[in-house]
Amino acid sequence: MRRTGDLKLIQELNRSIVLDTIRHYGPISRSEIAKRHKLSPTTVTSAVSELIRDSLVSEVGTGTSNGGRKPILLQFSPDSRFLIGISISGSKITIAEMNLEAKVRKKEVFTIKRYQGDQVIAYLLQIMEQFVLPYESLDNCVGISIVTQGIVDSDNGVIRYNPKLKLKDIPVKEIVESRFHSKTWLDNDTNAYLLAEKSIGDFSHYQNMIYVTIGDGLGSSILVNGSIYRGFAGGAGEFGHTTIDRTGVRCDCGNIGCLENYVSWPAIYAKLLSALAKGKQSCIFELAGHDVNHISSAVFRQALSQNDPLAESILEETASYLASGLVNLVHLFNPEAIILGGEIAFENELLVSKVTEYVHEYAHGIFTEGLAIRLNSLGEDVEVVGAAAVVLQDTFQFSL
Ligand SMILES: [Zn+2]
Structure with missing residues (x-):
């Protein structure tokens, strides 16, 4: 059992490396990916097949040959899936749909008014319901990521303490997952913004x-x-x-x-x-x-x-x-x-x-x-792009 687990972990790791390389250097050929990371051609081919199956990568024409067959070039497909990012500040909730490069496609902002405690969570769920209403399903959604002020237990998806909104020990991840059946992340907002600047922004x-x-x-x-x-x-x-x-x-x-x-x-x-x-x-x-x-x-x-x-x-x-x-x-x-x-x-x-x-x-x-x-x-979009960075880093291990 242990060996199978190790093997699966290695395969996942290789898949992440291959995807990250295509994202950074695409259009790129399979053999060049193998060369860059000293991976075997079989490993790269099998990871690429999985990525093509999951629509994360597509073939885009051919490159120049070194004598043999012209290599097929691969490119990342950021619009194949989407994610939902939400930021809860002390005064407003911002919700957005983004692609896998954290490009904002649709964004809405709601004032929190004077809501506190459970009212804030009820209002959040109401906004989310309204936002996802036009979607036929969330099958293509990689996940929902929520970022908020205060002390957050990101491992368990719990808001430990937010004095401004009077939130204490709220299991947000559990609440949202049971309602929307989509994998959910929760993190402190400023941690997410830093992550976004490090992985997507200029820093x-x-x-x-x-x-x-x-x-x-x-x-x-x-x-x-x-x-x-x-x-x-x-x-x-x-x-x-x-x-x-x-x-x-x-x-x-x-x-x-x-x-x-x-x-x-x-x-x-x-x-x-x-x-x-x-x-x-x-x-x-x-x-x-x-x-x-x-x-x-x-x-x-x-x-x-x-x-x-x-x-x-x-x-x-x-x-x-x-x-x-x-x-x-x-x-x-x-x-x-x-x-x-x-x-x-x-x-x-x-x-x-x-x-x-x-x-x-x-x-x-x-x-x-x-x-x-x-x-x-990243300007004002950092609020939701930060939320996206949390998902992208955790799901695809996009390099920092
Ligand atoms: Zn204080």
Whole structure:
């Protein structure tokens, strides 16, 4: 029995290597795959047959011959199957259909309103039902991947703790699988975003980096020697709940003075409202159609692009708090790169330049030499592309 198990494992591994090679280097011939990985031609032929049978790979014409028969070239077929990616933030649920290269084909966004606890899960299931309604079946769906804030047990697919949405020990994987009969993954959102930047985005060459999401909360994910550092209970990277002021603001988590309450969108929004109430001059009120309820992070970024003094002064303050936190991370983990993502960071070059300035001023020179601080490369789609990256890595072992 043991030997059969080993053999099956080796076959699966070879199949993954072959698929990954076709994905990266296709159109490519069978013999070239064999040569690249020192695999036997029989091994490659049998793996390719399986991949063609599963529609993951197709034959696309012939290459040039070295004297003998012209070799048949193989190509990855990313549109043969699809997957569903879902991101649950503190304020919205985003759901999308993507192909096997994480290209978004259809995407919908829903506001969570004031739902909490079980209501959030009921709402999620309702959105999913509605989304899959037009599909005849999910037979061609590789799986469903859900990413969310807070502490997640990704092995068992359980949300351990999400203070913002009041979710505790929710077996999401089990609930979704029993309802939709499709394999389901659950992971922390920022871990998924980091995985996406590493496997699909522009950051594939870094082995030590930190992804920071600045949105309705503040999260981070830490890549150490090419692997995500998850900690003992899967909670590593809860950057937003690091304490910066023992006498500061009370946080949803029960602690006082958590960094999140100084740099996330709700903190920025509260500062904007208070400044506007005091009669501070700003174009924000006008950009929001003279309705404070319409002041969004997009409006804030728009004001920044118009050099609005109020928006700039709040950004400056936010960047300095964020940078203090980042200086701590830089000293603890000595990363090669820090990626800034989330609704506050999208296309926000001013945030990057301010944060870089502060980090370089306060972190030790040895740590900042060669340190890249950059915006995420996948834009707003990272929310669902991150979810896709989790499935693609686990199902096909797409190389990091
Ligand atoms: Zn907290």
